[in-house]
Amino acid sequence: MTTQAVADPHEFVRAQIRWxxxxxxxWLATLLPFVLAPNYLVLASQIAITALFAMSLDLIxxxxxxxxxxHAAYFGIGxxxxxxxxxxxxxEPLTGLAAAAVTAGISGYLTSFxxxxxxxxxxxxxxxxxxxxxxEAANSASWxxxxxxxxxxxxxxxxxxxxHFDLYGYTAYSYALIALxxxxxxxRRLIHSxxxxxxxxxxxxxxxxxxxxxPTREHIRTIYTIAAIIAGVAGALLxxxxxxxxxxxxxxxxxxxxxxMLILGGTGRLYGGLIGAIVYMVARDQFSGLNPQxxxxxxxxLLIAVVMTxxxxxxxxxxxxxxRIGKRS
Amino acid sequence: xxxNALAVSGLNKRFGSLVVASNVELSLPQGxxxxxxxxxxxxxxxxxxxxxxxxxxxxxxxxxxxxxxxIFSPDERVRRGLVRTFQINSLFPHLTxxxxxxxxxxxxxxxxxxxxxxxxxxxxxxxxAHEILSALSLAAAGNRVTRELPYGQQRLLEIALxxxxxxxxxxxxxxxxxxxxxxxxxxxxxxAGLSRDITVLFIEHDMDLVFRFAxxxxxMVGGRVLLEGTPAEIASDPQVRxxxxxxxxxxxxxxxxx
Numbered sequence: 001m002t003t004q005a006v007a008d009p010h011e012f013v014r015a016q017i018r019w020x021x022x023x024x025x026x027w028l029a030t031l032l033p034f035v036l037a038p039n040y041l042v043l044a045s046q047i048a049i050t051a052l053f054a055m056s057l058d059l060i061x062x063x064x065x066x067x068x069x070x071h072a073a074y075f076g077i078g079x080x081x082x083x084x085x086x087x088x089x090x091x092e093p094l095t096g097l098a099a100a101a102v103t104a105g106i107s108g109y110l111t112s113f114x115x116x117x118x119x120x121x122x123x124x125x126x127x128x129x130x131x132x133x134x135x136e137a138a139n140s141a142s143w144x145x146x147x148x149x150x151x152x153x154x155x156x157x158x159x160x161x162x163x164h165f166d167l168y169g170y171t172a173y174s175y176a177l178i179a180l181x182x183x184x185x186x187x188r189r190l191i192h193s194x195x196x197x198x199x200x201x202x203x204x205x206x207x208x209x210x211x212x213x214x215p216t217r218e219h220i221r222t223i224y225t226i227a228a229i230i231a232g233v234a235g236a237l238l239x240x241x242x243x244x245x246x247x248x249x250x251x252x253x254x255x256x257x258x259x260x261m262l263i264l265g266g267t268g269r270l271y272g273g274l275i276g277a278i279v280y281m282v283a284r285d286q287f288s289g290l291n292p293q294x295x296x297x298x299x300x301x302l303l304i305a306v307v308m309t310x311x312x313x314x315x316x317x318x319x320x321x322x323x324r325i326g327k328r329s
Numbered sequence: 330x331x332x333n334a335l336a337v338s339g340l341n342k343r344f345g346s347l348v349v350a351s352n353v354e355l356s357l358p359q360g361x362x363x364x365x366x367x368x369x370x371x372x373x374x375x376x377x378x379x380x381x382x383x384x385x386x387x388x389x390x391x392x393x394x395x396x397x398x399x400i401f402s403p404d405e406r407v408r409r410g411l412v413r414t415f416q417i418n419s420l421f422p423h424l425t426x427x428x429x430x431x432x433x434x435x436x437x438x439x440x441x442x443x444x445x446x447x448x449x450x451x452x453x454x455x456x457x458a459h460e461i462l463s464a465l466s467l468a469a470a471g472n473r474v475t476r477e478l479p480y481g482q483q484r485l486l487e488i489a490l491x492x493x494x495x496x497x498x499x500x501x502x503x504x505x506x507x508x509x510x511x512x513x514x515x516x517x518x519x520x521a522g523l524s525r526d527i528t529v530l531f532i533e534h535d536m537d538l539v540f541r542f543a544x545x546x547x548x549m550v551g552g553r554v555l556l557e558g559t560p561a562e563i564a565s566d567p568q569v570r571x572x573x574x575x576x577x578x579x580x581x582x583x584x585x586x587x
Contacts, residue, residue: 009427009455009456009458009459009471009472010449010452010455012425012427012471012472013427013448013449013455014449017447017448017449186445189444189445189446189447190444190445192447192448192449193443193444193445193446193447193448194432194435194440194441194442194443194444194446194448194451194454195441195442195443195444196444196448197424197428197431197432197435197441197448198432198435198436198441198442200421200423200424200428201421201424201429201432204421204422204423204424205419205420205421205422207419208415208419208420208421209404210402210403210404210407211381211403211404211407211412211413211415211419211490211491212407212432212433212436212490212491212493212494213404213407213408213412213433213436213437213494214404214432214436214441215404216404218442219441219442222442222444226444
């Protein structure tokens with residue numbers, strides 16, 4: 001943060017949008033698993049998918065202040081869309097992603113009319129309710145979804161007819177990482193657009209927005225639909241790379257987990273969801289290796305420790321540290 | 330409705346048994362500077378809330394220019410040119426002053442739903458925001474985060490946000506509330522310097538400021554409009570003196586000669 005007044009407002013806006021070195025390093029580091037941990041590429045692909053899901057939650061929670069405990073609904077809709085297409089004989093992955101984006105987007109758009117009318121606690125209850133309704137609907141429609149047993153017979157075709165999904169997760173991680181990066185670029189553009197500014201306005205002072213002529217509900221409906229689309233794509237990626245879809249993909253646990261990851265990483269920074277997903281999933285992998293039954297104990301402890309010591313998550317703590325070092329030098 | 334910028338007819342509002350607006354009639358001609366005065370609890374802020382749609386009246390109509398805006402939402406009214414500021418700062422604490430004003434400009438130009446182009450592409454919006462800040466001597470503070478700005482500059486930013494919407498009618502709810510006396514003169518000088526295309530109504534308790542900057546004065550008491558007239562008429566009205574100025578003059582009388 002500069003202390004002296006910068007004369008040129010354009011330069012200031014440009015400076016905020018410019019790519020930082022830390023970002024470049026982060027994205028280069030996402031390639032490291034190929035070299036350093038080739039045995040963990042399956043895990044890495046699941047982390048990338050979860051990171052995408054967490055990023056979609058950040059767009060509504062971190063930027064527009066919409067707290068959701070039912071975001072897995074759209075993830076699950078995406079999963080089932082891609083899974084069902086594949087189970088019925090169309091396993092082409094890219095069209096699967098597109099179809100998942102459409103169904104999740106439509107669901108998001110329809111529910112956004114309810115979401116845009118509420119704030120805070122009411123919103124938590126409503127999103128929770130949407131999630132629960134969907135799980136039970138999917139459970140009872142077992143002729144379609146396979147119910148409690150999950151969807152059977154998913155087979156994902158090679159990407160572009162060339163790249164087969166292998167046991168080691170090489171293709172899966174490449175696929176998930178490319179999708180994550182491409183959607184990240186769009187999201188990064190979004191948060192630095194006039195619309196992104198409007199979202200920050202809603203988060204900062206939603207009550208003031210109508211007084212500057214802002215159609216707040218319209219903004220909320222738009223971002224909620226976009227977040228649902230991204231969540232749906234993440235769900236489809238998981239269905240395609242694991243070739244399984246179960247009720248758990250749209251359940252409460254997944255909604256709660258992604259919220260925890262985002263808060264761990266830090267909300268409203270776009271990277272918070274990514275960092276949170278990495279820390280959470282790696283910790284879960286390690287802790288469950290140590291103790292398969294009680295690993296949630298350690299996750300709980302981690303959550304308490306981070307929130308108590310770093311109120312704005314891991315990234316909030318890091319940027320505080322960077323500011324302190326910057327001041328000293 | 331002819332030349333009025335804003336007109337209110339038969340406006341009523343009650344909270345339970347408390348009448349906060351009773352058959353309020355107003356017509357503000359284009360370009361005039363109005364002061365809205367009255368004792369605490371007279372219903373001044375409530376009237377602004379009713380006019381801007383933040384409260385729904387029990388009955389009555391509100392006209393902006395020729396259009397009946399009674400059923401419009403607050404943001405629709407703003408887009409049509411009816412804009413207010415708040416007595417207690419209501420800003421965007423973590424946005425910079427420039428971002429806040431640029432946001433209002435983008436909303437007015439209907440580009441705030443555009444998510445696929447970065448803000449840097451909107452240089453005329455940024456320029457306009459910068460000009461608005463400059464006009465209120467806030468340009469140097471433009472790149473500072475709102476919550477770090479001194480209080481007086483935050484009050485100015487309230488007005489800058491309103492101006493960014495290009496108001497036809499501007500309702501200022503105690504624009505100088507909490508600002509030291511010498512600074513509040515500057516603030517009112519900025520308001521007085523606004524284009525005559527804008528009709529201004531401000532709530533203010535400081536009678537010196539009212540008599541200096543208003544061309545007409547509306548007196549409210551108990552949810553009713555008691556009187557409307559020029560500052561001179563208001564100052565000499567026995568009824569007004571009794572309910573409102575009387576007390577103020579008594580207080581002032583101890584400081585100055587009556």
